[in-house]
Amino acid sequence: MSRRAKTAVYGVLCLLALPFLFPTWWMLTSSVKPVNEVFAFPPTLWPDTFSLDAYREAFTLQPFARQYFNSMYIAALVTVGTLAVSAMAGYAFARIRFRGANVLFLVVLTGLLIPSEVTIVPLFQMFHGWGMVDTHWPLILVPVLGAPSVLATFIMRQFFLALPYELEEAGRVDGLGRFALFRRIALPLARPALGAVAIFTFLHSWNLYLEPIVFLSSAEKFTLPQALTQFVDAYGGPMWDVQLSAASMTALPVLAVFVIAQRQFIEGLAHTGVKG
Template sequence: MSRDLSPRTKLVLYGVLLVLAIPFVFPTWWMVTSSLKPVSDIFAFPPQLLPVHPRLDAYQRVFELQPFGRQYLNSLYIALVVTVGTLAVSALSGYAFARIRFRGQNVLFLVVLAGLLIPSEVTIVPLFQMFFKLGLIDTHWPLILVPILGAPSVLATFIMRQFFISLPGELEEAARVDGLGRFATFWKIALPLSRPALGAVAIFTFLHSWNLYLEPIVFLSSPEKFTLPQALTQFVDAYGGPMWNVQLAAASMTALPVLVVFVLAQKQFVEGLAHTGLKG
């Protein structure tokens, strides 16, 4: 359709889109550029869109004040483990709900979906008590197990179920004729075809784990075990005030993987959602 537009119409359209993008792009621009400024220039009036004298000392102080490299690796490996675990659980459970018929199937699925209606703040106290009795407080196990078995996995299961429902039944019938069992059909036929849905699940699961804040501040107390959202709150001066340029430098490095994932995988994310929740 865009090929039928005149050059003037395209120019106007791109101009409108550019103006609409400013409220979304400007906060990121301000965060990155302010991390290169001294504190006195961050709140200067009129605002400085570019640092007059760029300096990188704030980025150096990030690693001096906190074990930021270790905290970065903590968030990265936790997000990767949670993503892989959620993909495994949601793919298997989504396929079971979509293809295996058993008594009470729909009721059980509604019970599972009800987990999305329970705020995480409601369950955090009993979860803390459970992990405390297991001796897992101040470890990364709660940050791994809770997302894989909690609400993010429920949403992922729903997406995978909707995708598997949309697959033609003739594919499974052909697989059974060839002698494949239930799991072999899932592994060799259904799972390879579900790459768009798996891509969407992987993206929002990684981002959810990367940005997780409540659970880390409840379960972790050692700075070397902190994740990035929790670590960002620790850059304060002797009086408890925020060290703005240091916080913004740490936030810029924290946002980098999110921006990379968004830029590289936004098409996959949209296609995955288009192939899932709108069908079945």
């Protein structure tokens, strides 16, 4: 492709990206505007008056720093737990042959067909009986053992099925057991699948809203999606500048995780040694 053709393609792609980039740009610029400029008409692409008051108010109106930490460590634990469970379960379904394996896998996949709204009441009763309501345990255990982990297990199983058996034969000759084959051979080759699982698991946990509003009632234990709804004025109306500043800070870890995990995804594809 000639340089002129590449320039034309990049130009078209940039134009197509504008409708997706504009809402993010408007959110970021509006977060540093006075509230009277947020809905000015015609809208401005850059603030006439630059102000960080909304960012300061986000931390003074409620314990936003604590809520930020809550979402961060919950999403990290859920991501690590889901990676561990789905990698081992996916490898077992792909490599270990036992009677009823396919039937059991279909039973596991039925977890994807059940909406979370259907199970939320039984889950609340179960965690209430265990004394875990208004704690973060439900927000950690439900995603790791629920539908997100089922989807991750499916992805990992499909990836391990595509790995040639010959890659593990050398390990068997050296006397490696099943778990050693998984840890030393299969798992390093699974970096592309692990990267994909890490991305959607972190995003799912970070944006989780239904479970926090059901299980949490203390403001210092809120996660960010729940906390964003609490920035209201004395009449119950939204404080748009504060909400936009809090939303801008909420989006930063998502972008960082996506960039890091995407890099791992591409590097893993380049070093798997598997073609086709």
